[in-house]
Amino acid sequence: xxxxxxxVRVLELTVxxxxxxxxxxxxxxxxxxxxxxxxxxxxxxxxxxxxxxEGWEWGTLPExxxxxxxxxxxxxxxxxxxxxxxxxKHNRNKRSLCIDLKEPEARAIFLDLARQADIxxxxxxxxxxxxxxxxxxxxxxxxxxxxxxxxxxxxxxxxFANRVSYGPILEAHSGLASISGADDAPMKLGAAFPDAxxxxxxxxxxxxxxxxxxxxxxxxxxxxxxxxxYCSLAGDAFLYQxxxxxxxxxxxxxxxxxxxxxxxxxxxxxxxxxxxAQTPAQRQILADLLGVPxxxxxxxxxxxxxxCAARTRASAIAExxxxxxxxxxxxxxxxxxxxxxxxxxxMFVEHDQVDVGPISWPAFPVRTGDGDDLARYATAPALGGDxxxxxxxxxxxxxxxxxxxxxxxxxxxxxxxx
Amino acid sequence: xxxxxxxxxxxxxxGAYCSRLLRxxxxxxxxxxxxxxxxxxSHGPTVTIAEPGQQTVDVNCLAxxxxxxxxxxxxxxxSDAGSAIRxxxxxxxxxxxxxxxxxxxxxxxxxxxxxxxxxVVVALSHYGLRGPDADRAxxxxxxxxxxxxxxxxGNADGPPRVGGGPWPExxxxxxxxxxxxxxxxHANTDPSTSPSPLVLDxxxxxxxxxxxxxxxxxxxxxxxxxxxxxxxHAESFHPMGFLPCSDGWICVGVATAxxxxxxxxxxxxxxxxxxxxFDTGARRFDNADNFNSIVAPWLQARTQDEAVRHLQDHGxxxxxxxxxxxxxxxxxxxxxxxxxxxxxQGRVANVPQRPVxxxxxxxxxxxxxxxxxxQHSRAVLDDLGYDPEQVQDLVDRGLVAAPDC
Numbered sequence: 001x002x003x004x005x006x007x008v009r010v011l012e013l014t015v016x017x018x019x020x021x022x023x024x025x026x027x028x029x030x031x032x033x034x035x036x037x038x039x040x041x042x043x044x045x046x047x048x049x050x051x052x053x054e055g056w057e058w059g060t061l062p063e064x065x066x067x068x069x070x071x072x073x074x075x076x077x078x079x080x081x082x083x084x085x086x087x088x089k090h091n092r093n094k095r096s097l098c099i100d101l102k103e104p105e106a107r108a109i110f111l112d113l114a115r116q117a118d119i120x121x122x123x124x125x126x127x128x129x130x131x132x133x134x135x136x137x138x139x140x141x142x143x144x145x146x147x148x149x150x151x152x153x154x155x156x157x158x159x160f161a162n163r164v165s166y167g168p169i170l171e172a173h174s175g176l177a178s179i180s181g182a183d184d185a186p187m188k189l190g191a192a193f194p195d196a197x198x199x200x201x202x203x204x205x206x207x208x209x210x211x212x213x214x215x216x217x218x219x220x221x222x223x224x225x226x227x228x229x230y231c232s233l234a235g236d237a238f239l240y241q242x243x244x245x246x247x248x249x250x251x252x253x254x255x256x257x258x259x260x261x262x263x264x265x266x267x268x269x270x271x272x273x274x275x276x277a278q279t280p281a282q283r284q285i286l287a288d289l290l291g292v293p294x295x296x297x298x299x300x301x302x303x304x305x306x307x308c309a310a311r312t313r314a315s316a317i318a319e320x321x322x323x324x325x326x327x328x329x330x331x332x333x334x335x336x337x338x339x340x341x342x343x344x345x346x347m348f349v350e351h352d353q354v355d356v357g358p359i360s361w362p363a364f365p366v367r368t369g370d371g372d373d374l375a376r377y378a379t380a381p382a383l384g385g386d387x388x389x390x391x392x393x394x395x396x397x398x399x400x401x402x403x404x405x406x407x408x409x410x411x412x413x414x415x416x417x418x
Numbered sequence: 419x420x421x422x423x424x425x426x427x428x429x430x431x432x433g434a435y436c437s438r439l440l441r442x443x444x445x446x447x448x449x450x451x452x453x454x455x456x457x458x459x460s461h462g463p464t465v466t467i468a469e470p471g472q473q474t475v476d477v478n479c480l481a482x483x484x485x486x487x488x489x490x491x492x493x494x495x496x497s498d499a500g501s502a503i504r505x506x507x508x509x510x511x512x513x514x515x516x517x518x519x520x521x522x523x524x525x526x527x528x529x530x531x532x533x534x535x536x537x538v539v540v541a542l543s544h545y546g547l548r549g550p551d552a553d554r555a556x557x558x559x560x561x562x563x564x565x566x567x568x569x570x571x572g573n574a575d576g577p578p579r580v581g582g583g584p585w586p587e588x589x590x591x592x593x594x595x596x597x598x599x600x601x602x603x604h605a606n607t608d609p610s611t612s613p614s615p616l617v618l619d620x621x622x623x624x625x626x627x628x629x630x631x632x633x634x635x636x637x638x639x640x641x642x643x644x645x646x647x648x649x650x651h652a653e654s655f656h657p658m659g660f661l662p663c664s665d666g667w668i669c670v671g672v673a674t675a676x677x678x679x680x681x682x683x684x685x686x687x688x689x690x691x692x693x694x695x696f697d698t699g700a701r702r703f704d705n706a707d708n709f710n711s712i713v714a715p716w717l718q719a720r721t722q723d724e725a726v727r728h729l730q731d732h733g734x735x736x737x738x739x740x741x742x743x744x745x746x747x748x749x750x751x752x753x754x755x756x757x758x759x760x761x762x763q764g765r766v767a768n769v770p771q772r773p774v775x776x777x778x779x780x781x782x783x784x785x786x787x788x789x790x791x792x793q794h795s796r797a798v799l800d801d802l803g804y805d806p807e808q809v810q811d812l813v814d815r816g817l818v819a820a821p822d823c
Binding site for chain 2: 062064
């Protein structure tokens with residue numbers, strides 16, 4: 001299988017979604033991504049004596065105490081830090097070095113690895129890497145052509161540089177929430193889309209920097225602001241507002257984006273579908289299908305509502321597809337997992353996950369024109385699961401030296417209770 | 419980097435954003451458009467510019483933004499002459515961009531057969547090149563549904579909602595750019611094993627399905643159907659979403675125990691720390707209505723600015739929900755020179771300059787504007803070896819568009 005980034009090594013110091021996603025994209029294409037993490041980075045498990053699966057039923061949310069990890073069968077198990085979907089989803093194909101970077105010996109180990117890495121990737125707040133003695137100025141001492149990319153919320157410069165951000169924070173700050181939805185209130189998307197966009201942008205920057213280094217021999221420090229990557233999606237809105245001086249109403253904006261004949265409509269049994277007819281030709285076809293004149297938008301709108309309400313979603317979709325009107329059922333997570341088209345495209349791939357067993361995940365979303373895979377699928381690492389291999393093979397440490405590091409608490413495989 | 423040649427045959431938003439991103443990291447973009455202009459030029463938000471005594475001009479905001487710094491040649495692809503030019507341009511490209519958006523007059527096979535060994539052909543579509551529904555008609559609006567975002571977006575007791583633009587298409591363009599650059603990189607290091615050319619099948623639906631946080635994990639691990647939760651974040655965190663103030667909305671982000679403690683102290687409500695209804699993010703989510711009504715008076719007594727400032731001073735992540743004009747004036751973005759002045763029909767508009775600044779790419783791009791249709795047709799054909807008489811003949815016969823400019 002073609003593995004486009006198989007000779008690329010990344011040291012990744014990331015948490016949550018955006019940073020790990022950038023590293024995951026490189027790892028999926030074959031890169032050796034070493035996820036460098038503190039013993040407590042994945043959480044410290046749940047308090048003893050709590051039995052979160054008692055009374056739990058499949059298909060229901062678990063008790064609050066154990067909900068946020070998203071454990072298989074709601075069961076944290078013996079090693080909860082290895083069983084959380086919120087970690088495992090974003091860290092497949094990677095290796096784990098579990099190390100306390102505040103320990104004196106840890107910095108030397110990290111810099112030795114940096115000497116042998118192409119990329120150092122972090123999504124910490126701007127001061128953190130430098131305060132650990134592994135900022136760009138430290139890295140170039142050991143590796144003059146290293147590419148260091150820092151994916152902070154707001155960037156390393158400017159008055160808000162040290163603010164913590166999350167996806168919803170950036171949806172708000174960027175202005176994109178104010179042009180979304182169709183009500184008086186601003187609207188948040190159902191998943192933290194700024195993280196998704198930041199992650200892809202980080203990966204793209206990494207790929208571009210690698211090509212640049214191939215061409216010139218130069219590494220660089222990349223100061224990625226997740227806010228800026230998200231604002232970049234709405235250039236049309238900024239251009240519109242800049243030229244017109246008019247505020248943007250999300251309802252009117254949606255019509256400008258998607259055409260004035262678009263919406264979510266409810267069919268029988270409470271099933272929803274999405275329809276949009278954007279061109280005059282599509283509008284006429286839709287009007288013919290509904291048996292109403294094409295000229296009146298209001299009449300067409302009422303007709304669509306009534307037409308959908310009188311049908312099953314399946315039959316509505318079938319008719320709309322035959323008429324070549326863009327339409328799609330609004331499917332839930334479970335329904336998409338069972339979708340025939342996505343199954344044909346192998347968009348959900350099962351692989352064995354350490355401490356969990358076989359489980360399905362969304363696949364890397366690019367294949368060749370012939371349908372060949374470009375991505376590999378292997379477990380997200382156990383906490384510290386690759387310590388020994390990495391320290392022996394890359395740092396040249398023998399078994400005694402590695403044991404001493406465990407004993408001194410410099411490296412580990414479990415959370416430490418403080 | 420050494421500027422790679424990108425020839426963009428796409429007609430829709432995904433392709434336009436893909437080539438825009440490639441331009442921002444140092445590639446040279448030539449759009450090869452259908453003779454009447456590609457679909458994106460006539461769809462989406464427009465602004466009418468009316469100068470006194472002049473004809474009004476409709477500016478298409480999607481294209482005017484996405485096309486900054488690109489060149490344009492416009493061809494009748496159905497003609498022998500247009501096809502020959504298409505093949506010549508394709509053969510010179512490092513990356514070719516193609517899609518299935520409306521008005522696409524070029525077939526993928528034509529590009530693949532003309533592309534050079536080692537070239538990358540990015541094929542963007544709503545549902546992919548393969549599969550039982552590959553031929554389905556798609557759109558920017560239905561993309562959100564197909565990728566599983568509509569189901570989980572909007573109020574719990576209301577209809578499914580979507581974001582304010584073709585953002586799934588943009589995400590697909592970005593994934594395409596990443597994969598294409600990775601292929602370029604791979605060819606640098608291992609040319610012998612690169613298939614030639616490499617065709618990348620990128621479905622917007624696939625990309626959006628890939629870009630969920632834990633939506634599918636909830637189902638595969640626990641059988642839970644993820645539901646709409648309005649301006650709340652869902653299941654395990656609260657507050658992590660939008661709350662109303664006296665003059666607008668703010669976003670408060672409490673994810674850790676420490677941030678929760680700071681939030682309670684910031685509001686001078688330490689008793690909340692002892693309230694069992696609110697002792698974890700998930701429990702706060704389950705009791706969100708109660709929680710929101712308890713903190714509402716504090717928020718309603720403050721403006722966005724006051725509330726955000728106070729929360730930030732106490733170490734609680736918070737931001738205002740800003741309008742587009744507030745973002746244009748945002749002090750963080752302005753301090754980092756984020757805005758680029760672009761020439762639009764003689765006026766200057768401020769737009770995002772880049773998603774990421776990279777070394778080796780100019781901080782500003784010349785030309786600082788999007789091209790009109792066929793603006794570079796004459797120059798492009800000259801580069802291909804056509805002499806001016808040949809070009810004029812093609813223009814006169816309506817096979818090439820080359821406005822006088």
